[in-house]
Amino acid sequence: MVCPCAAPARPQRGRAPFFFPVYLCPEIQPESCFQLRQAHKNDFDVGGFAKCYEMTDLTTNKVYAAKIIPHSRVAKPHQREKIDKEIELHRMLNHRHVVQFYHYFEDRENIYILLDPVCECSSMAHILKARKVLTEPEVRYYLRQIVSGLKYLHEQEILHRDLKLGNFFINENMELKLGDFGLAARLEPLEHRRRTICGTPNYLSPEVLNKQGHSCESDIWALGCVMYTMLLGRPPFETTNLKETYRCIREARYSLPSSLLAPAKHLIASMLSKNPEDRPSLDEIIRHEFFLQGFTPDRLSASCCHTVPDFHLSSPAKNFFKKAAAALFGGKKDKARYFDTQNRVAKEDEEIYKLRHDLKKTSITQQPHKHRTDEESQPLITTVAKPEALPETKQIGDSIRMIVRGTLGSCSSSSECLEDSTMGSVADTVARVLRGCLENMPEADSIPKEQLTASFQWVTKWVDYSNKYGFGYQLSDHTVGVLFNNGAHMSLLPDKKTVHYYAELGQCSVFSATEAPEQFISQVTVLKYFSHYMEENLMDGGDLPSLMDIRRPRLYLLQWLKSDKALMMLFNDGTFQVNFYHDHTKVIICNQSEEYLLTYINEERISTTFRLTTLLVSGCSLELKHRMEYALNMLLQRCN
Known part of the structure; x- marks a missing residue:
């Protein structure tokens, strides 16, 4: 009108x-x-x-x-x-x-x-037309976003009813967005569902063809067709005759080539189950081994619209490793060793990116490195005790403060105690605080309403190349750090000119990046390449503002640990961060003004910060509690 x-x-x-x-x-x-x-x-x-x-x-x-x-x-x-x-x-x-x-x-x-405007790629249909087929990491990257958008639609009780490659649009950041709601409809009870056959023929489900109406499961079927098409370049039920196509759909008859890996085959088969009730939910799809066992890139380059990405050793990474190897092993003077290194890198490259199932750990230490035992390599098991009944609010008082400050003894403040402590006591203090919170907070259905603005540093990007050099990360103030395999730590400050070197806990040497002492030149070179690689190839992991409190000591990594589900990082001031692979959520605990704060970054990279004292009074959702429990067990595993 x-x-x-x-x-x-x-x-x-x-x-x-x-x-x-x-x-x-x-x-x-x-x-x-x-x-x-x-x-x-x-x-x-x-x-x-x-x-x-x-x-x-x-x-x-x-x-x-x-x-x-x-x-x-x-x-x-x-x-x-x-x-x-x-x-x-x-x-x-x-x-x-x-x-x-x-x-x-x-x-x-x-x-x-x-x-929303779209980029030159426009849609997944354009990409597939240029590429013919996509790699599994790309499919995981796009499917995660499709599932996220589709889950939102279903939560709003809206069915898309026309999921296909042409309706998935790509913006300039290579983010996927569901579009074209011309056939979308409200989700109705079974008896009131429309029996209209609508949608794109190759993506219609058996129940829609049989005029039983659209449902959430019909969208799941179309999603299975989309995944199949991405991997193989054609829809699963495509024939030269529409009548034959419909026959194949009604019978759920299609082929799965041997070129597909088993997890991909299993997920496609489950989504293309003839009976709608046998199809997985969107949450079950994301938890499928196809996603959990395979590498998913954090972002894709726009070049992926027309060329196959090299996840094994992308061009920026290749330059990084070549230069780093040259810096560490010499150039012309030691060519044989240099090229031998490159051959080994080609075999080791997948370890840089894949989320390994075995636990990997390293640390700054004042003692010789211990050999990892079989016991240390066992999978993490969540065994946090169930919380006792919540005491009356007026009885909590100082006991809450005592729990979340970790009973730090005679120290005048928790931050002072952490600065002067050993690596083990930093981990022990954070573990005690987190355990105290989990064991004493009540059950709740949601995250507390409290929302704080805090100035703390957290890890926005990371690279694991510990099979060669060490573990690299970037903080939210753009400081880049590397914890080398020999236990030393080096940081490149945001000005990109100043380097801090920690040979042992608390012992810092400061020098210019352009005038490094001779014994540090190779490590500074590696540090710079880590910095360049993360800046050019990785995206930030959340929406937290970059705030810096100049009164606080510089952060540097003490310990890190990888399991098959998450990455744990512990810093010198007690900041503790755990990144979960499957949904990219993060839990960050830090200490400010004798208060412990917890920040949770959800699947949409939206952050919420609140005091641990608030959790002790109000509790939190199971979603967050389970992540806190897993984080504690990772920390306890590292302490032991």
Whole structure:
């Protein structure tokens, strides 16, 4: 419906790009002027009703994807009803992996829907057309995002009903977003479901073809078809005859080539189960061994739109390892050893990226390194005691403070005690604090409402190359650190000029990165390459602001530990961080002003910070509690 106070102008005919003013309701956006350009190779797959343009608001320079639908194409009531329903459903959605709906308006000729812009790749259909097939790591990368967006839709009781490659759009950061809600519908009870056969033929489920109606399980079936298509380059039920395609779908008859690995085959087969009740839920899909046992990149380069990525040894990584090996083993003077190193790197490269199942650990220490025992290598087992009944709030008082401060004895403050302590006592203190919280907090259904703004450092990026040099990480203030295999630690400060070197706990040497002492030159070179690699190839792991308290001591890594589920890092000031692989959630514990704070970064990289004293009073969700329990057991494993 046209706003009564709008004064629409007729678009000027001419060669693209062309310009025309669109006058909207003054209460919404007074006299906004848009520059409109026909989208060519980054065209949306918007179906028969609409064309997509790139539209720029000249008052803000904000770029939109404009879906423009001529009134002549929706002249019939049922056609207009379809557009109105799409707008109604889409405008209420707000999720990282769903195309954002910004605004819609209309003039006498067209309906305009303003959406997220897309990059040159446009959609997964464009990528697959150029690439033919995708690698398993890429499929995991994209499927995680599809599942995240689809789970959000289902939680809103919305069925997409047309999941296919052409409806997965890619932005400039190579993030996937679900789009085109032209066939989307509300989830209805079984007896009220529409029996309409709609969607893309190759992705229809047996129950939809049999006119039993769409359900969440129908979207899961389509997701199975999408995964199959990504890996093999064609839909599972594609034939030269539509009637035969439908027969294959009804019988769930398709082939799984031997080229697919077993986890991929199993996941596809489960999603393409003929009986909807046998299909996995979205949560079960993400927990499947296809995701848990395989490498998933944190981000992809835009070059993946048209070329196969080299996860074994990407170009930046290859340069990194070549230069690092040259720095450590010499250049022309020792060519034989250099090339031998490169041959070994080619065999070891997967260890850089894959989340290994065996536990790996290293530390800064004042004692010789201990050999790892069989007992230390055993899988972690969560055995945290169940909490006692919560005492009355007025009885907690100082006991809460005592628990979360870790009973630090005669120290005047916890931070002072940690600074002067040994590595073992740092770990023991954090473990005691975390255990005290878990054993005393009540059960609850949600995370506390408290939201604090705190200035602490945390790890935003990391690289494990301990089979060669050590473990590298980047802090939120852009300090880069490497804990070398010999137990020494080196940090490159945010100015990229100053280096801190810790041979032992608490003993720091400071020098210029460009004038390093001779004995440190090779390690500084490796440190710089770690810094360059993480800056160019890894993305940040959350939305926490980068705040720095200059009064606090510089952070450097004391210990780290990898299990098959998570990475643990413990720092000199007691900051303790655990990153969980399968959903990219993070738990961070730090000490500030004699208060322990816990920060939780969820699957959407959104952070929440609160005091541990708040947890002791209010409790937290099982989702967070289970992660805290696992983090404690990792720390106890490392302490032992």
